[in-house]
Amino acid sequence: MNRRILLVEDDPALRTGLEDSLAQEGYVVQSAAEGLTGQNLLLEEPFDLAILDLMMPGRTGFEILRAARRRGSCSRSCC
Secondary structure, X not given: OOOEEEEEOXXXXXXXXXXHHHHHOOOEEEEEOOXXXXXXXXXXXXXXXXXXXXXXXXXXXXXXXXXXXXXXXXOOOOO
């Protein structure tokens, strides 16, 4: 079974590099370029791991994680 990873990163070069590296390792990667989209994905879809940029315009990685934990969309083992 392929593990699903959510990657939320606003830097295009870093996001692409991480997506490519993770995909080469066999992970299914879904990415978002900004915090609000990433938060919506994390709240709506199941992921095995979330990699969140901490400092983004709009929503930070910490805010996304807090929202997911409040909603019960994410356990400590996921995020």
